[in-house]
Amino acid sequence: MLTLYGSTTSPYVRRLRIWLANTQHDFVNWKIFEKQDRAKLMAKNPTLKVPMLEDSTADEVQTIFDSRVIYRYLSEKLKHPALTWQQENQLTIIDAANDSLVQMFILAQSGIKADEDLLFFKLQKERVNGVLVYLNELVAEGQFVNWNYPAMSLFSLIDWVEFRSLHNLKGLTDLLAFHEDNAQRIEVTATDPRT
Ligand SMILES: N[C@@H](CCC(=O)N[C@@H](CS)C(=O)NCC(=O)O)C(=O)O
Incomplete structure (x- = not known):
């Protein structure tokens, strides 16, 4: 199960949402400068930046920070060719x-x-x-x-x-x-x- 965390306004998040349009995933929209969502972000991600990804299986959750690393992780997982x-x-x-x-x-x-x-x-x-x-x-x-x-x-x-x-x-x-x-x-x- 893939969950992408971000905001609807972030250009870094949007590029991944566009790319993942035909890939099953959940999108969690956070207002990262507002108190409640910021606390949730802080609990998961010390960089305090979005996007971040969670890839959950029955026995583990793999968390990935940073759009470029998320892209690389998903490219490998989804067997897409690496970027030139x-x-x-x-x-x-x-x-x-x-x-x-x-x-x-x-x-x-x-x-x-x-x-x-x-x-x-x-x-x-x-x-x-x-x-x-x-x-x-x-x-x-x-x-x-x-x-x-x-x-x-x-x-x-x-x-x-x-x-x-x-x-x-x-x-x-x-x-x-x-x-x-x-x-x-x-x-x-x-x-x-x-x-
Ligand atoms: N290198 C990061 C940059 C992400 C980034 O700068 N995200 C912005 C939103 S567009 C952010 O979370 N900024 C929060 C902050 O700077 O405090 C990536 O590619 O994911």
Whole structure:
């Protein structure tokens, strides 16, 4: 029995929910910044981050933290081919922007205004800008034509950026076209954080 724990808004969780659309699993939706769910998360997961996975059999529960490790664990279990090194790099690039945006989102929620004169914000902004331009080029080269896990991860990032209004994507025409091309997939609409 597979149980994925997460939130409906997390782009890291959503990529796995999209990927698992045709795999039997339970999804537990936690509001990880609210007291009760946070206590449940704390009891299971010291990283205090989602997603996490539990794979329960009659005599044991295997717990896995981190979307990348969850993907690797499930790929092995479900006998999917391993990611290529190119795909691993695609995920690393996507995650670099995603991590910076998560940190800046939490700072914004904490009432801290992004000030580009401060090193922290300068570094994140450079990374996010550079990554999005780079990903736009990879899409233009055709690297995200197949609807595979890296493409699902890219979609989840771009859709989250739009949902939270985190970055102006104007001019990144290939990324925007990629988003539009995939927005009506059933597993995408079924995991839309807005609904
Ligand atoms: N490397 C982790 C990142 C997960 C992550 O940053 N999740 C966010 C939600 S989008 C989170 O749980 N943040 C809570 C926090 O930073 O306190 C993964 O790939 O699973």
